[in-house]
Amino acid sequence: MTDHITLRRPDDWHLHLRDGEMLRAVAPHSAGFGRAIIMPNLVPPVVTGQQAAAYRERILSAVPEGATFQPQMTLYLTDTTDPADVIKAHQGGVIRAVKLYPAGATTNSDSGVTDFDRIRPVFEAMAEAGIPLCVHGEVTDPDVDIFDREAVFIDRVLDPVRRANPELKVVMEHITTSDGVAYARSGENIGATITTHHLVINRNAIFAGGIRPHYYCLPIAKRETHRLALREAATSGDARFFLGTDSAPHPDRAKLQPCGCAGCFTAPNTMSILAHVFEEEGALDRLEAFTSLNGAAFYELLPNEDRIRLTRRDIPTEYPATIVAGDETVTVFDPGFPLYWHLEDL
Ligand SMILES: NC(=O)N[C@@H](CC(=O)O)C(=O)O
Secondary structure: OOOEEEEEOOOEEEEOOOOHHHHHHHHHHHOOOOEEEEOOOOOOOOOOHHHHHHHHHHHHHHOOOOOOOEEEEEEEOOOOOOHHHHHHHHHOOOEEEEEEOEOOOOOOOOOOEOOOOOOHHHHHHHHHHOOOEEEOOOOOOOOOOHHHHHHHHHHHHHHHHHHHOOOOOEEEOOOOOHHHHHHHOOOOOEEEEEOOHHHOOOHHHHHOOOOOHHHOOOOOOOOHHHHHHHHHHHHOOOOOEEEOOOEOOOOHHHHOOOOOOOOOEOHHHHHHHHHHHHHHOOOHHHHHHHHHHHHHHHOOOOOOOOEEEEEEOOOOOOOOOEEEEOOEEEEEOOOOOOOOEEEEEO
8 A cells, every 4th residue: 555655746736824813823734835825805805906915924934934925815896896907917027817806605794795797807908818707606696596606606607707708717616516527628728726625524524423513614515426427527637727726714603603604624634634635535636736737837827846755554634623823723625534645855
């Protein structure tokens, strides 16, 4: 049995680092990645190039000394985003991508897009400049069942947007369904991130013996057939699929509520979980493509030069059940099985 693998340093193409005390608490847990696409859904959101540049500085101050982590900033698209500001921020090297949240789709998405016609000039400018659009792909119509929101979004929103802007590079963020997998495979200029937790849990995890708030995230985990489709896509080596953990820390106080927040905090144990999943699928030789090559290629960047090693030991790796952020605790995602793959920096 393989007992160690060496990978190019992985990248995380979808990450929530928050701000303030939470940023300082969680950033060290992602600092072992080479790069990460940083989500802009702060309160208030990161909507201008200037705000993105300032946020980038705060992130770099929160990363431990010696880490090579490079935050890749995004702008939060609103109905009033100025195409010129997007282009300027991209040309100035401040942002890597733009994030589309349909208004009300998820945590801190109130400022999201309500009218796709109004932002057409932004899409046109982005397509011309080669700036990728990262899409939270769920409709917000309360009449649509929560488990169908991704599939309906693809038909009602994503496909029309892509047909109107065929040159626009689109990342379907955190896909959770076989519909998402099939759509990502169906055309040009499209990629999809897959989270760690959606490779591990299906929707039963949220209701196993009672309600389990730490398995509630958006898009919500779907039925088992979808989890298996995600596993097949992630482990296939297909360059359109790459890691975006969507590690989304919330204080336990905010999750354990009558109306608790969505998000799974996977940064501390993601690589050990992924090695476990890829080993189960007999695909350890394709882990590097998923974590370290495909995303970089999509974003037209070189893969990281340095390496990490994962070693399989007889004793499970230890990771904290919770971390402390100021006065708050944040629960680390529990995959429900021991993790024998230990992460080492080389
Ligand atoms: N994934 C989540 O469940 N939550 C994210 C927002 C998001 O990416 O949907 C968050 O910011 O908390």
